Amino acid sequence: MDNTSHSAVDALRDSYLGGPGGVMGWFRSTDHKRVALMYLAWTAAAFVMAMILAMLPLMMALGGGDFERRMLTQVITYQRLIQVMGWMVPVLPGVLGFFLLPLQLGARNMALPVLSRLSLHFHVIGLLLLLASQIICPIGTGWTMDSRLAMLEPGAFEVLLVGLFFMAMSWMLTGINFVVTVHHGRRQEMGFFDMPLTVWGMYVYGYLLIFSGAVFAAVALFMTASRITTTGLFGWEADPMVWRSYFWFSIRPVAYFALIPGVGILSDLISGISRRTSPGYRLLVGSMIALAGLAVASSGVALIGRGLDPGSSLVFSFFSLLVLIPAALIGFTWLSTLYRGSITLSPAAFFALGFLLHAGIAVGMGMLLASPSLGSYLGTSLFASAQLDYILWGGVMAALLAGLHFWWPKMVGRNFVAGVANLGAVLYIVGLNLALVPRVIMGTQGVPEDAIGLVSGFLAQAQVSGLGWLIVYSGLGVTAGNLLASIWSGDAAEVNPWGAVTLEWTVPSPPPEGNFDG
Amino acid sequence: MGSANLSAWFPEWASTFAPGVDMVFYDLYFVGLIVLILTVGLAVTFMFAFRRRSGDPEQVPAGGLNKCLLGAWMLGTIALGGFAFMAGLGEFVDSTVPPYDSYAIDITTREGAWDFAYPGGYVADTLRVPTGKPVLLALTSEDISRQLAIPAMRVQQAVLPGRTTETWFEPITPGTFPIYSGTFSSVRYDSLPVAMIALSEPDFASWLAAASDIFAGRTMAEVGEFLYVAQGCKACHSLDGSKLVGPSFKNLYGHEAVSTDGRTRKVDAGYVKESVLSPNAFVVEGFQGVMPTFDGKLDDRKIEAIVAYLESLSDHGEAGPQEDK
Numbered sequence: 047m048d049n050t051s052h053s054a055v056d057a058l059r060d061s062y063l064g065g066p067g068g069v070m071g072w073f074r075s076t077d078h079k080r081v082a083l084m085y086l087a088w089t090a091a092a093f094v095m096a097m098i099l100a101m102l103p104l105m106m107a108l109g110g111g112d113f114e115r116r117m118l119t120q121v122i123t124y125q126r127l128i129q130v131m132g133w134m135v136p137v138l139p140g141v142l143g144f145f146l147l148p149l150q151l152g153a154r155n156m157a158l159p160v161l162s163r164l165s166l167h168f169h170v171i172g173l174l175l176l177l178a179s180q181i182i183c184p185i186g187t188g189w190t191m192d193s194r195l196a197m198l199e200p201g202a203f204e205v206l207l208v209g210l211f212f213m214a215m216s217w218m219l220t221g222i223n224f225v226v227t228v229h230h231g232r233r234q235e236m237g238f239f240d241m242p243l244t245v246w247g248m249y250v251y252g253y254l255l256i257f258s259g260a261v262f263a264a265v266a267l268f269m270t271a272s273r274i275t276t277t278g279l280f281g282w283e284a285d286p287m288v289w290r291s292y293f294w295f296s297i298r299p300v301a302y303f304a305l306i307p308g309v310g311i312l313s314d315l316i317s318g319i320s321r322r323t324s325p326g327y328r329l330l331v332g333s334m335i336a337l338a339g340l341a342v343a344s345s346g347v348a349l350i351g352r353g354l355d356p357g358s359s360l361v362f363s364f365f366s367l368l369v370l371i372p373a374a375l376i377g378f379t380w381l382s383t384l385y386r387g388s389i390t391l392s393p394a395a396f397f398a399l400g401f402l403l404h405a406g407i408a409v410g411m412g413m414l415l416a417s418p419s420l421g422s423y424l425g426t427s428l429f430a431s432a433q434l435d436y437i438l439w440g441g442v443m444a445a446l447l448a449g450l451h452f453w454w455p456k457m458v459g460r461n462f463v464a465g466v467a468n469l470g471a472v473l474y475i476v477g478l479n480l481a482l483v484p485r486v487i488m489g490t491q492g493v494p495e496d497a498i499g500l501v502s503g504f505l506a507q508a509q510v511s512g513l514g515w516l517i518v519y520s521g522l523g524v525t526a527g528n529l530l531a532s533i534w535s536g537d538a539a540e541v542n543p544w545g546a547v548t549l550e551w552t553v554p555s556p557p558p559e560g561n562f563d564g
Numbered sequence: 565m566g567s568a569n570l571s572a573w574f575p576e577w578a579s580t581f582a583p584g585v586d587m588v589f590y591d592l593y594f595v596g597l598i599v600l601i602l603t604v605g606l607a608v609t610f611m612f613a614f615r616r617r618s619g620d621p622e623q624v625p626a627g628g629l630n631k632c633l634l635g636a637w638m639l640g641t642i643a644l645g646g647f648a649f650m651a652g653l654g655e656f657v658d659s660t661v662p663p664y665d666s667y668a669i670d671i672t673t674r675e676g677a678w679d680f681a682y683p684g685g686y687v688a689d690t691l692r693v694p695t696g697k698p699v700l701l702a703l704t705s706e707d708i709s710r711q712l713a714i715p716a717m718r719v720q721q722a723v724l725p726g727r728t729t730e731t732w733f734e735p736i737t738p739g740t741f742p743i744y745s746g747t748f749s750s751v752r753y754d755s756l757p758v759a760m761i762a763l764s765e766p767d768f769a770s771w772l773a774a775a776s777d778i779f780a781g782r783t784m785a786e787v788g789e790f791l792y793v794a795q796g797c798k799a800c801h802s803l804d805g806s807k808l809v810g811p812s813f814k815n816l817y818g819h820e821a822v823s824t825d826g827r828t829r830k831v832d833a834g835y836v837k838e839s840v841l842s843p844n845a846f847v848v849e850g851f852q853g854v855m856p857t858f859d860g861k862l863d864d865r866k867i868e869a870i871v872a873y874l875e876s877l878s879d880h881g882e883a884g885p886q887e888d889k
Contacts (some may be wrong), residue, residue, distance in 0.1 A: 194708040194725060286709045286724050321616070323626045353709075353722035353729060356660040360653075367645040374641035377603050382629050384610035388620040395611060403604050410596040413645070417592060419585050419652030419659065423718050426711050490573045490589070492715020494744045503742075545622040 057459055057538065061556040076159035077559055078144045081166050083457070085140030088170055090526070092132040095177070097519065099125040106500060107512035118498050119186030124176075126189035127206075131213050132173050134438045135300050138307040139220050139255065140169070142449045143248040145457060147224060149550035150242045152233035154560045157226040161219050168216035175209030178202070188496055193280040193289035196273060204270055211266040217300065218259030224252035233549075242548045243317075243330055247310015250334045251303075254341055258300035265292045287353050294348040299341035302348075302437055305405055306337050308445030309376055312401055315452045316380050318544040319395050320387030326379035333372035333379075340369050347416055351425030359418065366416035373409045377402070390544075393467030397448035400475045404440025408433055411486070428497065429489025432482050439478055439518070447471070447525060454529060455543060459556040460536030462528050470525030477517025484511040578716040578741055578762070580734040584655040585718040592648055599644075659719070662732035666700035669693070673723055674706035678745070685861075686776040687794065691743065691760045693735055694768035700732040714760055716741035735762040779865070788873025791866055795858065803877065810855060811848050817871075817878035822849045833871045840867055 058064055062079045065071065072080060102121045106113055144162060148155055156162045179185070185201035196203060228249045232241070241249075269289070272280040280289045309330070317324050324330060346354060346362035354362075380402070389395065411433040415421050424430060455461050484507035493501050500508055542551040553561055573593075574586050669691070670681040681687045693699045703712060703723045713720035714733070721731040723745075740759045763771060774780070778787055792798055792813075800809035811821075817831050824847045829835055838845055840862060843855035862870070 192709050198708065285726055287727075320614075320624075321620070321622070322624045325627050325629050329629070351720060351722065352711075353724050353727070356656070360656070364649060367649050370641050370645045371638070374637060378634055378637050379629070381603065381606050381610065382627070384607060384614065386624070386627060387610070387614050388616045388624045389611050389614050390616045391611060399604065399607060399611070402607055403600075406600045406603055410600060413596060413648050414589065414592055417588055417648040417652045418656035419581075420589055420592075421652075422656065422659065423585055423720060426720060426722075427713070487572060491575055492713055492720070492742075492744060494711055494713055494720070496711070497744065547623070 057554060058556070060558055061459065061554065062559045063458070063556055065559055074163075076155070076163045078148050078156045078159070078162055079457070079557065079559075081162045082141050082143075082145035084166055085136065085144060085169070088166070088173065089133050089137040089140060092128050092173055093137075096125045096128040096133065097522075099128070100515070103499070104512050104515050107508040108516075109509075113499070115498055116186060119188070120180075120184040122498070123186050123188055124180050124184060127176060127210075128173075129438055130189060130297075130301050130434075131210060132169075132176065134304050134442050135217055135255075135258075136169055136213075136220070137446055138304065138311065138442060138449075139224065139248055139251060140166075141446065142244070142311055142453070143220070143224060143251075143307060146242075146244050146453065146550060147227055147248055148231060149456075149553065149557065149561055150245050150548050151227065151231050152236060152549045152562060153227065153231035154562065156223050157229075157231045158223050161223045165216045165219040165223065168212045168219065172209045172211070172213035172216060175205055175212065179206035179209065190290075190293060191269075192286060193269070193272070193284060194282070194286050196269065196280070196289075197276050197282050203273055207266045207270040207273065211263050211270075214259045214263035214266060216259070217255040218263065221252040221255030221257075221259060224248050225256070228252075239328065239331070243313035243324065243327070243334075244307075244310045246331050247307040247313070247334055250310075250338045251306045254300050254303060254306070254338055257342065258296050261292075261296040262300075265296055268292075287349075290349060290352055291346075295342075295345040298345040298348050299338075302434070303337060303341035305408075305437060305441045305445070306334055306341075308401060308405070308441055309334055309337070311445050311449045311452075312380070312398055313376075314548065315394055315398055315448055316383050318452060318546045319390050319392060319398070320383050321389075321545055322383065322387050323547070324379060324383050326375070326382060329375050329379050333375045336372040337369065340365055340372070344369065344416075347421070348425075350415075350421045351423075359422065363416045363418050363421060366412060369409065369416075370413060373405075377406070392451070393462075393464055393471055394448050394452040396468055396471035396475075397444050397451060400471060400478075401441060401444035401448055403475065404436050404444055404478070408436040408441055411436065423492075424489060426495055427489040428485050428493045428495050431495035432485040432489055435482055435485070440482070443474075447474070450529065453550070454532070455539030456550060456555045456557070458533050458536075459539050459554075460532045461539050462532035462536055466524060466528040470521050470528060473517055473521025473524060475521075477514050477519075477521055479514070481511050481514025481518055484508070484514075575715045575741075578735060578737050578739065579718060580736060581655065581659065581718040582716070585652070588648075588652045588655070591651065592644075595644060659732070662700040662730060663698045666698040666732055667694060668700045668702060671701055671703045671712070671723070672706060673704075673710060673745075675708075682772060682776070684772065684776050686772065688775065692768065692771060693760060693762050694765045695735045695738055695762050696765055698732055698734045700730060702728050702730050704728045710745060713744040714741060715744070717760075720744075738762050738764050738767070779869075784869045784872035785876040786873075787866070787869035788871070788876075791862070791870055792873060795861070797870075800855070807850075810851055813874055813877050815878050817874040819878070821846070823847055824849050824851075824853075831874075833868070836871050836874060837864075837867050840870065 062077055072084060075081070099121050102113060103118060144156070179202040182202040182205060183200065185199045185203050185206060187195045187199055228245060268279045272278040276282045313324055313330050344362055344366040346358060347366040350359045350362065411429065415424055415430060415433065451467055488501070488504050488507050493504065539555040541555055544551065577583055668683060672679045678689065679687050680689070680691050703721055704727065705723045705725045707725060709725065710723040711720060712723050717733040717735065719731045719733050721729050723729065740761050743758060743760050778790055782790065802808050802812040803814055805812045805814040819831055820828055821831055822828050827846065829846060841857060841859045843857060844853040847853040
């Protein structure tokens, strides 16, 4: 026992975690693993903040109080902004992308290490400005920030927009870093079609990060100018459809298709727990590329029912329905990997099931929203908002937690308690569906997505949903507590618990600073 | 879920669109649910059936994809996607092209108010529609963007400033149906028209006739005041003596007016009628002849009401508009 803990201390001292300590040691670090851990801390903090904000409408649903409408709109606005811009888009590339890309490619670090640090700093600056705008004077326009409303709202909207500019720049820099690292950081003998699927997912999503980040950064600046002068591209005289179009075609690809890196992560993970390589490697790569293309081609589907003309609605309906094809291929390949595998029922496997369920529901809801006659009825209802929740809370969260439970021993060198993690997974999956199904039904009943507070006639649905959220919160609390506790009280982790063949499992847990130097 | 009451998903069928929209939803929902249960069910089954047992090798062979199964799976997916696109296409095209004989109601919204303007010119603050004929809603906003949804009709549409959007439906049963409207904003509270009332055609006709009769229960001067607001006179003619695009209505009646070409005339009933029907016959000095004619919009009785209103605003002498200039 003494011996193990002693060698664990040695392992820690020799690893990337044992480098220069203190705030400055971490702040100045350009090591991809440290950047990933800092991304984990910042995204987790942002998500907890969004969860706290969501408590207010939650308490209202459960009968805990009656809040002023003005306060509710502000709370809901910032909750969504933090969740989408500060968590949903950067979390998978920021945490698992930065940690795994060099390790899986056999590289010492990202190709552009200073850019890794800059991505993180821009993200943090953006997040702090977003929170500053909330403290100075919050806005209540909803997270889509309609241009006419934006001209009228009091509040520190300019501060928020500059924050969003920094976040978008951070996405773009991350994307550039991923693409360059894949092209120049690979081991010499590793071809494009030898790369692990996680790398493929991050690489493909990297292009979307560059596209959306660059465009949205510009859009945010134009909006700042219009806000100050009330003229210009998004000014008072402008057609409100101009802002809606720019906003959705820049944000929708990167937000609604934040599942692409999740597909890569889950593909590696399912291979890992099944102890075999995927039988449909090239199909999965092709599916992820197709999803990235369709992410851009289908972006206008968000405008159906929001003033888009009927002809364009049909075009975007068509491209949106094409998403079914890569989604079906991915599902089939995963099932084929599991079939006759040698499967370890670990917490990662339960979170992977959660991803399959939630992403499947999100794709199915996307099919309903893309069907022409239904889309114009459901497109701006709570149904559409619940679909975003299934992607965000369901898909991206499940992919993150599955990935963390799969690679956590490699990241910190300690094992968590599997039973507690399983409990967290079950609470999270059951709670989330209890929370979201009533909202889906309220949506088909016609309740609009921007309904504020309790809608009369739907008290029972709101209460079931509120109870579901409480279960989700407790599940996430158990999960996070278990992971954190493992850092102090976990057993030392093995080098390769899965018998996996990808390169990150060849280095010690946790890896040394140069990854493959030792 | 299959045995669950279907009405949990949608409000009642109260328009001709409802059956079509709901059927497409149920078809896609049930097929999608079966595929989802199949996929997740198989994943769970495989995870338990192919659990790692002692003696299993470190790595098992990759295996392959079953080509026939994959082909069938993809054909099924393409068929489902094609159905999702085609099934609602006819309904969708129908919903974008209102029939020629639609009963058109112009809806204008601004902060705190929704105006529903009926074809006869009557403007109400509640939406009433006749059943059994197509109703066309032409929507526009004077300030910010909003949404208008009438779920029982299965319609919802954006209400945008600077644009007119359209939606139409044909109510089939009389009743009161909820409307959801408004916007996500912390400062601009909307007074929500919470319900749409559908009336049978005779009921609707008698309601509109009664509501449109602006003379019922009003004195002539009150009718004149109503018309002053409803016809937009307000925009150019003030009530406090201040000079806008046209002369103020304060102390106008009974006084002398001078035209741009030097004629002088006393403002009486005949003068007012001429000014309303052919405004450019006598343009008052200091103003331009920009007033539109109200010929065909105001009948003799309404003009009498306006005269009565002007009379009530005037002191018939002393300080006239001439001295004000």
